[in-house]
Amino acid sequence: MSEVLVVGSLAYDSVKTPSGKAERSLGGSANYFSVSSSLFSKVRVVGVVGSDYSDADREILKQRGVDLDGMQVVAGKTFHWEGTYEHNLNEAVTLKTELNVFADFNPELPAQYKDTRFVFLANIDPVLQLKVLSQIQKPLFVGMDSMNFWIDSKQADLIEVMKKVDIVFVNEGEAKMLTQEDNAIVAIKKVAALGPEYVVVKRGEYGSTVYSKTHGFFQCPALPVEKVVDPTGAGDSFAGGFFGYLASLRPSGQEHKPTWTELKQATLAGTVMSSQTIQDFSLKALAKVDKSSYQSLSADLVKMITV
Amino acid sequence: MSEVLVVGSLAYDSVKTPSGKAERSLGGSANYFSVSSSLFSKVRVVGVVGSDYSDADREILKQRGVDLDGMQVVAGKTFHWEGTYEHNLNEAVTLKTELNVFADFNPELPAQYKDTRFVFLANIDPVLQLKVLSQIQKPLFVGMDSMNFWIDSKQADLIEVMKKVDIVFVNEGEAKMLTQEDNAIVAIKKVAALGPEYVVVKRGEYGSTVYSKTHGFFQCPALPVEKVVDPTGAGDSFAGGFFGYLASLRPSGQEHKPTWTELKQATLAGTVMSSQTIQDFSLKALAKVDKSSYQSLSADLVKMITV
Numbered sequence: 001m002s003e004v005l006v007v008g009s010l011a012y013d014s015v016k017t018p019s020g021k022a023e024r025s026l027g028g029s030a031n032y033f034s035v036s037s038s039l040f041s042k043v044r045v046v047g048v049v050g051s052d053y054s055d056a057d058r059e060i061l062k063q064r065g066v067d068l069d070g071m072q073v074v075a076g077k078t079f080h081w082e083g084t085y086e087h088n089l090n091e092a093v094t095l096k097t098e099l100n101v102f103a104d105f106n107p108e109l110p111a112q113y114k115d116t117r118f119v120f121l122a123n124i125d126p127v128l129q130l131k132v133l134s135q136i137q138k139p140l141f142v143g144m145d146s147m148n149f150w151i152d153s154k155q156a157d158l159i160e161v162m163k164k165v166d167i168v169f170v171n172e173g174e175a176k177m178l179t180q181e182d183n184a185i186v187a188i189k190k191v192a193a194l195g196p197e198y199v200v201v202k203r204g205e206y207g208s209t210v211y212s213k214t215h216g217f218f219q220c221p222a223l224p225v226e227k228v229v230d231p232t233g234a235g236d237s238f239a240g241g242f243f244g245y246l247a248s249l250r251p252s253g254q255e256h257k258p259t260w261t262e263l264k265q266a267t268l269a270g271t272v273m274s275s276q277t278i279q280d281f282s283l284k285a286l287a288k289v290d291k292s293s294y295q296s297l298s299a300d301l302v303k304m305i306t307v
Numbered sequence: 308m309s310e311v312l313v314v315g316s317l318a319y320d321s322v323k324t325p326s327g328k329a330e331r332s333l334g335g336s337a338n339y340f341s342v343s344s345s346l347f348s349k350v351r352v353v354g355v356v357g358s359d360y361s362d363a364d365r366e367i368l369k370q371r372g373v374d375l376d377g378m379q380v381v382a383g384k385t386f387h388w389e390g391t392y393e394h395n396l397n398e399a400v401t402l403k404t405e406l407n408v409f410a411d412f413n414p415e416l417p418a419q420y421k422d423t424r425f426v427f428l429a430n431i432d433p434v435l436q437l438k439v440l441s442q443i444q445k446p447l448f449v450g451m452d453s454m455n456f457w458i459d460s461k462q463a464d465l466i467e468v469m470k471k472v473d474i475v476f477v478n479e480g481e482a483k484m485l486t487q488e489d490n491a492i493v494a495i496k497k498v499a500a501l502g503p504e505y506v507v508v509k510r511g512e513y514g515s516t517v518y519s520k521t522h523g524f525f526q527c528p529a530l531p532v533e534k535v536v537d538p539t540g541a542g543d544s545f546a547g548g549f550f551g552y553l554a555s556l557r558p559s560g561q562e563h564k565p566t567w568t569e570l571k572q573a574t575l576a577g578t579v580m581s582s583q584t585i586q587d588f589s590l591k592a593l594a595k596v597d598k599s600s601y602q603s604l605s606a607d608l609v610k611m612i613t614v
Contacts, residue, residue: 087489184512185531205491206513207528217611221514221526224492264614304524305612307571
């Protein structure tokens with residue numbers, strides 16, 4: 001298999017949902033992505049934490065074999081996000097964003113990371129996404145995520161990144177916002193027209209729509225979940241499963257990009273992983289997924305979409 | 308093939324959507340259902356119209372071979388519904404409901420209808436749904452639809468009908484309303500617990516979720532539609548395609564109920580038909596669907612959900 005590199009936030013989250021709350025528990029896109037992706041492949045993390053970041057939280061990644069050489073530790077506090085989900089569990093309301101050590105984050109890749117073939121630029125400043133990508137010598141397959149904040153404040157930079165990646169992951173609402181389109185299908189195509197061959201629009205409990213400029217649409221429903229405890233990290237868990245699965249199919253040395261069929265299989269992998277994340281706070285449910293439970297959930301999903 | 312019987316409204320609709328408006332154009336659940344279903348099977352209609360109902364509108368059904376012997380014509384005006392869709396095309400706002408001749412509708416089945424095997428009770432007063440069903444000698448497979456109005460005003464009768472049918476079609480919002488559940492998956496199961504073996508929850512642009520107490524879930528996405536002109540009739544077109552397809556698989560004399568695999572295929576048929584209805588006002592787009600365009604759309608859908 002090939003390695004997967006992710007750059008993103010390593011955070012402490014305080015989250016309140018109709019099911020309860022979690023105070024300063026482990027979160028951040030790079031954490032969700034890594035734990036999910038590491039079920040399938042070796043993962044390299046690029047990010048920054050403060051001196052308050054606990055060994056126990058580091059251990060969660062280490063136990064999954066995640067390479068932390070790219071995790072910078074600097075004096076100060078770890079990035080802290082506080083949010084709440086009301087009745088509509090599909091949409092977080094941000095109450096507080098304390099960037100802390102993340103404010104001056106300057107991603108420098110360890111030398112041994114520069115040959116990574118599968119690269120995921122999680123939701124951070126698009127200028128930093130570009131900076132990370134420029135340090136990779138010869139990426140095979142690059143994905144990115146973003147959020148409404150960057151669509152508003154740094155749209156030109158964001159579009160620069162989109163031109164350089166193979167696949168964009170975006171929420172339905174963000175796709176509409178970015179393209180100023182009400183119709184999700186038109187919005188997806190307009191995102192693809194900005195550059196990437198593939199666009200994945202994440203639609204929460206309704207699953208995801210994958211669009212390829214060459215192959216058209218693939219529609220993947222979500223796994224039915226009877227109790228959504230905390231949707232935080234669902235999108236990054238999805239992308240993690242997606243990328244980890246793809247990298248697992250390419251022994252290093254194999255040079256061709258993922259095929260359309262492989263991308264569809266990867267969508268199922270992402271769907272399974274995100275369905276688990278949302279069933280508990282923080283990374284608790286996600287970290288429990290092992291090869292055996294994954295296989296079983298994956299079989300359930302295939303059964304549910306097979307005529 | 309077997310015949311399909313539908314009881315429901317035959318109406319004139321005045322609809323306004325972001326794409327424009329249609330004044331007193333042909334509508335009503337039985338019309339949408341019949342035009343859709345008749346692509347696959349012979350259809351028998353039970354309903355009532357006023358003396359203002361035009362021959363041209365009758366002709367739309369006749370051209371598709373629909374049997375109108377059960378269509379009562381009485382003095383007075385045809386049922387008229389006036390509604391609008393705002394930004395959210397998934398939800399109609401009713402502006403006016405003029406029952407007219409529908410107010411005293413008393414469904415009496417022609418003698419030759421009483422042997423019908425596939426029966427669909429479209430959205431009408433549940434007391435009338437029961438009255439129709441009681442006139443069928445030996446139904447093989449019975450479905451029903453309803454709406455928030457009956458959930459509010461005649462819930463006990465509605466639940467009586469649910470106990471007697473094989474399959475319930477319901478919007479996501481109505482499923483939640485009926486079961487007082489926020490989670491769609493829990494709501495679906497609770498609807499099934501009221502009686503029917505199968506429940507189809509219609510989720511608009513997100514497709515449909517089919518639940519079987521025996522077989523679990525089948526998830527079917529919608530066909531991507533870039534311009535939704537008027538969503539009116541989508542649900543009835545879905546049910547029409549669904550029932551017409553199923554009946555087409557059973558030559559009269561074959562006695563077994565549809566299988567789970569057949570129900571999944573029928574869901575695809577319903578999905579294709581509803582995707583066309585919404586692309587124009589009234590029955591204009593639906594009535595244009597022929598065997599050839601259906602085959603092509605059906606192949607598109609299969610491709611989109613196949614890994």
